[in-house]
Amino acid sequence: MAADTRTLGPKGWGAGGTLSGLDALELAERPRSRARGVWSVMWPKLAAVGIALLVWQIAVWLEWKPSYALPGPARVLDELALRAQHSELWDGILITARRAAMGYGFSLALGVTLGLAVARIKVLRVAIGSMITALQTMPSIAWFPLAILLFQMSEQAIFFVVVLGAAPSIANGVIAGIDYLPPLFLRAGRNLGARGFKLYWYIIAPAALPSFVSGLKQGWAFSWRSLMAGELIIVGLGKTSIGGQLTFAREFGDAPGVIAIMIVILTFGLLVDFVFGKADRAIRSRWGLIDPATS
Amino acid sequence: MTLLESAQSVTADAVTLSGVTKVFGRGGAAVLALDGLSLDVKRGEFVCLVGASGCGKSTLLNLVAGLDRPTSGRIALGQDRAPTLMFQDPALFPWLSVASNVELPLKLLGVPKPERRRRVAELLELVHLGEFAKRQPHELSGGMRQRVALARTLGQDSPMLLMDEPFGALDAMTRDLLHDELERIWQARELTILFVTHNVREAARLADRIVLLSSRPGRIIYETGVHIPRPRRIDSPEVATLAADITDRLRKEVGRHGR
Numbered sequence: 175m176a177a178d179t180r181t182l183g184p185k186g187w188g189a190g191g192t193l194s195g196l197d198a199l200e201l202a203e204r205p206r207s208r209a210r211g212v213w214s215v216m217w218p219k220l221a222a223v224g225i226a227l228l229v230w231q232i233a234v235w236l237e238w239k240p241s242y243a244l245p246g247p248a249r250v251l252d253e254l255a256l257r258a259q260h261s262e263l264w265d266g267i268l269i270t271a272r273r274a275a276m277g278y279g280f281s282l283a284l285g286v287t288l289g290l291a292v293a294r295i296k297v298l299r300v301a302i303g304s305m306i307t308a309l310q311t312m313p314s315i316a317w318f319p320l321a322i323l324l325f326q327m328s329e330q331a332i333f334f335v336v337v338l339g340a341a342p343s344i345a346n347g348v349i350a351g352i353d354y355l356p357p358l359f360l361r362a363g364r365n366l367g368a369r370g371f372k373l374y375w376y377i378i379a380p381a382a383l384p385s386f387v388s389g390l391k392q393g394w395a396f397s398w399r400s401l402m403a404g405e406l407i408i409v410g411l412g413k414t415s416i417g418g419q420l421t422f423a424r425e426f427g428d429a430p431g432v433i434a435i436m437i438v439i440l441t442f443g444l445l446v447d448f449v450f451g452k453a454d455r456a457i458r459s460r461w462g463l464i465d466p467a468t469s
Numbered sequence: 470m471t472l473l474e475s476a477q478s479v480t481a482d483a484v485t486l487s488g489v490t491k492v493f494g495r496g497g498a499a500v501l502a503l504d505g506l507s508l509d510v511k512r513g514e515f516v517c518l519v520g521a522s523g524c525g526k527s528t529l530l531n532l533v534a535g536l537d538r539p540t541s542g543r544i545a546l547g548q549d550r551a552p553t554l555m556f557q558d559p560a561l562f563p564w565l566s567v568a569s570n571v572e573l574p575l576k577l578l579g580v581p582k583p584e585r586r587r588r589v590a591e592l593l594e595l596v597h598l599g600e601f602a603k604r605q606p607h608e609l610s611g612g613m614r615q616r617v618a619l620a621r622t623l624g625q626d627s628p629m630l631l632m633d634e635p636f637g638a639l640d641a642m643t644r645d646l647l648h649d650e651l652e653r654i655w656q657a658r659e660l661t662i663l664f665v666t667h668n669v670r671e672a673a674r675l676a677d678r679i680v681l682l683s684s685r686p687g688r689i690i691y692e693t694g695v696h697i698p699r700p701r702r703i704d705s706p707e708v709a710t711l712a713a714d715i716t717d718r719l720r721k722e723v724g725r726h727g728r
Contacts, residue, residue, distance in 0.1 A: 193597045193616075193646050200610035362560035365534065365553065366574040366625070376573060380564040461563045462607025 245430045253430035254437060262414070267438065270405065270416040273329070277336030278397050285341040285393060289348025303349070306342045314339040314400035318407055332404035340397035347389010351382025384457050391450040398443055416442075482547045483512045483629050483661035484533055489542035491528055502528045504686035505542065510663055512547065512628070515655060517672035517679050518665045519715060521723045525687030526665040530554060530631045533663065552629035552663075557637045559618035561606040568593065568602040571621045578625070592620040595654060612643035616650070623654065629661040636671070645703055648674055652700060669719065673711040674703040681715065683722050691718050 227247050233239075234246040241249075257263045292298045292306070317335045325331040355378060363377035405417020414422065416439060423431030458464045491503040502525040510516050518526050531537040532544060534554040546552070561570050568589050575585045593599045596616040606614055615635060622630060636644045652675065655662055666672055672679050673695060681691035693715075697707045 193650070196643060196646065197597075197601075197610065197613055200613070201608070358556070358558055358560050359562065361536070362556070362562075364536065366621070367577040368573075372577060376577070377562070380562070383564065460605060462605060463563075 242427070243429055245433070250430045250433045250437070254434040257431070257434055262419070263438070266414055266416045266419050267442070269414075270401065270442070273332060273336070273405075273415070274398065274401055277333050277401060278340055278394060280333070281337045281340035281344055281393060281397060282390070284337065285344025285389070286348055288341065289345035289352075289389075292345065293349045293352040306345050306349075309338065309342045310346070310396075312338075314396065315403040315407075317400075318403065321404075322408070327408045332401065332408055335404050336397045336400045339400035340393040343393035343396055344389045347386045347392070348382065350389070351385035352378065354385065355381050384454075384461055384463060387450075387454050387457055391447075391454060394446060394450060398446070402439065481511050482509050482545075483514070484508075484510045484547060484552070484663070485543075485545045486529075486533070487543045487545075489529075489532065489539045489544060491525065491532065491537075492540045501686040503532075503539075504688050506687060506689060508680065508689065510661060512661055513659050515662045515664065515675060515677045517676035518663065518682060519667065519669055519672045519679055519719065520682035520687065521667065521684050521719060526682060527633050529687065530633050530663065530665055534631050546629075548628055550627045550629075552631050553622050553625045553627045554631045554633065555618055555622045555635050557634040559606070559611075559614040561614055561617055561621075563606055565606075566602065567598065567604050567606065567609070567617050570606065570617055571624055574621060574625045588624060592624050593617075595623065596620045596650065610643075612639050612647065615639060615647065619647075619651070619654075623658070628659075629663070632662060632664045634666055635664075637666070637668070644671070648703065649700070651675065656699075669715045670703055670708060670712040673697075673708045673715065674701055679711075679715060681718055681722070684726060690722060691715075 230247055234241070234244060238244065245253075288302070288306070292303050314335055317338055318331070321331040321334045325334060359377055359381050360373070363373055368376050402417050405415045406421050409415075409418040409421050416435060420432060420435040420439070422428075423435055455464070486506055486508045489503055489506045490501070493500045493502055506529070508516075518529065520526055528537070531554075532539050533546075533552060535551055536554070561567075562573070565573065571589045571592050572585050575588060580588070589602070590599065593602055596619055598613060598616055598620065601609060601613065606617065609617070615638075619635070636647050639647065648671070651662075654660070664672075664675060676695050678692065678694050680689055682688065683690045693711075695711065697705070697711070701708055
């Protein structure tokens with residue numbers, strides 16, 4: 175056997191050619207069309223909205239409840255369009271969004287600090303670690319009686335409950351991210367010369383990011399629920415928040431108003447969820463945690 | 470103490486191990502992983518450590534890499550730069566692109582950005598992965614990932630590489646090609662390589678010298694120079710003959726534990 179199967183590359187005898195051939199064989203191309211992707215994501219959602227509207231309309235046609243209690247979709251959408259022309263709705267959205275941002279922002283700072291401390295310091299882990307998980311099982315609305323006693327019917331009471339809802343989830347995300355860090359990453363990072371702060375910045379933080387973002391997402395869900403509960407209970411603080419407007423609409427027996435505001439709340443929640451979901455997916459697919467064939 | 474010694478003696482040795490012993494655990498549960506191991510590796514030498522499971526091969530590399538300390542004995546490096554370690558798992562960071570993975574150690578060393586870019590491109594060309602610079606690691610095959618890991622390791626510019634079964638998880642064809650690559654890079658860069666494997670043929674294909682370790686505790690039981698001219702082929706008769714001889718010795722050693 176005199177023939178050598180090695181290809182002769184530019185560097186004399188090299189395996190470059192064969193290697194490239196092997197690489198090309200191993201990497202199958204996956205074609206995908208963007209337009210089809212958008213449509214395949216959109217149609218189930220549009221169908222769901224359509225079905226919900228249909229069921230609602232059928233209930234109205236069958237006169238399941240009197241129309242002053244359950245108005246039809248057309249009536250509600252009119253009401254929504256009417257409210258959208260007045261600044262009250264937009265001011266309300268602004269107030270609610272500001273509360274959400276402040277409460278969530280503070281929860282973020284507190285949750286990250288707490289999470290890092292618990293993950294790093296053994297004594298804290300024993301003392302606080304399980305408490306954080308226990309806090310999460312507490313329905314946020316159950317905090318309000320205490321919050322009202324502590325802070326009266328005030329912004330602070332709402333803020334207090336929002337933070338109690340969101341911070342534990344965010345802290346747990348940080349803790350889980352650091353706890354389940356693959357030891358190989360640490361070993362490789364040290365071997366590459368990352369020590370101390372650099373190890374945290376270049377290795378631990380990015381490795382923990384997917385778990386952290388899950389915590390952020392869950393934290394948002396908790397804080398949004400807490401905020402709505404708070405706004406329904408604590409009303410009449412100057413201008414009216416979205417939750418406050420919902421309470422007023424119910425007190426005036428304004429059924430179209432109630433449902434119109436509910437649609438606003440739902441839309442707001444969906445929009446924020448969409449942003450979190452997008453970030454979560456982007457990170458997971460970049461980290462290679464999602465099989466591209468199923469996404 | 471090891472630093473002082475390396476400064477004093479400018480020898481032809483890349484690393485000198487004398488009487489290195491490593492014990493894990495204490496008391497009754499203590500395990501003697503390495504027992505008074507002495508070994509000199511010359512500059513530019515390619516040494517393969519061969520042994521069955523539990524012979525402390527990985528322990529030895531961790532000690533030389535400075536990731537762990539010996540219980541007793543001395544390890545003297547012939548250069549100031551710490552050797553770099555490469556594992557069986559490519560251990561690429563999934564959040565970084567191929568290029569950024571190779572760039573990270575350079576960044577940690579404080580190499581300025583324009584030079585980093587130039588060197589990353591050079592390193593990726595060296596392992597024939599230039600066109601995959603912007604991919605994410607999970608988009609590559611196992612063999613390609615291991616080549617990225619090799620580029621990343623070489624980027625640290627250490628004159629000595631410690632390789633812990635780096636090709637153990639690859640298919641035979643990819644492994645053969647990577648042997649060629651490694652041999653080429655080792656010669657071009659005049660590296661010193663300490664290469665751990667349980668694959669005897671791989672050792673005969675690559676090594677200037679093969680060191681056979683016993684299991685529990687790890688001791689050197691046999692050493693031989695390999696004088697088969699390069700470039701070698703893993704399926705050449707000379708390599709096969711040498712591999713057969715070493716396999717026999719290894720079997721004898723493993724059989725000793727069966728009794």
